[in-house]
Amino acid sequence: MSKIVIGNWKMNGLKSSVATFRKIVRGYSPERAAKARLALCPPATLLAEFAMLAAEKRCEKNLAKNPENNPENNPSVLLGGQSCHFEPAGSFTGSVSAAMLHDAGASLTLVGHAERRAQGEDDEQINAQLLQALEANLTPVLCVGERQAERAQRQEHLERQLTRALASLPPSLARVSHLIVAYEPVWAIGSGTMPSTAEIEAVCRKIAEQTRSLVPSTTRLEVLYGGSVTPANAAEIVAATDGVLVGSASLEAENLLAIVDAA
Numbered sequence: 001m002s003k004i005v006i007g008n009w010k011m012n013g014l015k016s017s018v019a020t021f022r023k024i025v026r027g028y029s030p031e032r033a034a035k036a037r038l039a040l041c042p043p044a045t046l047l048a049e050f051a052m053l054a055a056e057k058r059c060e061k062n063l064a065k066n067p068e069n070n071p072e073n074n075p076s077v078l079l080g081g082q083s084c085h086f087e088p089a090g091s092f093t094g095s096v097s098a099a100m101l102h103d104a105g106a107s108l109t110l111v112g113h114a115e116r117r118a119q120g121e122d123d124e125q126i127n128a129q130l131l132q133a134l135e136a137n138l139t140p141v142l143c144v145g146e147r148q149a150e151r152a153q154r155q156e157h158l159e160r161q162l163t164r165a166l167a168s169l170p171p172s173l174a175r176v177s178h179l180i181v182a183y184e185p186v187w188a189i190g191s192g193t194m195p196s197t198a199e200i201e202a203v204c205r206k207i208a209e210q211t212r213s214l215v216p217s218t219t220r221l222e223v224l225y226g227g228s229v230t231p232a233n234a235a236e237i238v239a240a241t242d243g244v245l246v247g248s249a250s251l252e253a254e255n256l257l258a259i260v261d262a263a
């Protein structure tokens with residue numbers, strides 16, 4: 001299975017960032033697509049426009065090759081949300097629902113990112129968000145990770161986050177065809193420090209094992225690493241995992257494409 005690289009722009013990006021996204025889409029050649037799937041989670045305000053650009057490019061490439069081809073067979077950059085609300089709709093001023101993300105062109109969404117947890121999202125809400133993502137046909141990218149002070153109890157902490165996020169989903173989980181879990185140590189996000197590659201590999205393997213016992217055997221499961229990933233360290237990390245979740249290094253087209261090259 002090919003690797004996956006997911007960029008998370010966080011609260012960065014204005015209309016002028018369309019130029020950067022165009023560079024990413026143009027640079028995501030069939031050769032790169034053969035190496036890794038590429039997804040970008042821009043702010044919700046840019047999602048619809050980026051999704052349109054990605055779809056246009058898909059058609060263009062495809063028509064140039066063979067007018068009879070189905071554009072869907074031509075991989076382009078996937079789009080994702082950065083979070084979704086735990087209710088499907090209603091009086092939640094300022095929030096974005098999973099269905100809105102899907103409607104705008106997303107095919108996946110981050111759930112439980114450390115920066116959302118730090119703003120007060122708890123395990124119960126993350127569990128409900130995951131359900132909403134599934135209901136809206138979005139692939140959830142469940143983010144888990146320990147804080148610096150929790151490093152000594154890392155395994156128990158991660159197991160608790162996984163168990164709570166995936167709790168009481170069984171009936172809907174029967175339909176979960178694809179789940180992505182991103183291991184992001186909180187202390188590694190934006191800090192320039194990270195665990196050793198051997199440690200990342202061991203933790204991701206353990207996460208896969210624990211998650212496997214919580215989801216149906218038919219679920220396609222991928223476990224990624226995130227936290228201070230750059231073009232310089234990506235090759236080693238991608239080789240040890242199913243892919244990477246990239247924050248600040250995804251803001252420049254050249255860096256994001258260099259990380260795909262490293263896959």
Ligand code: PGA
Nearest residue numbers: 189190227228246247248
């Ligand atoms: P970073 O962020 O790559 O800037 O460390 C990663 C993330 O928050 O997903």
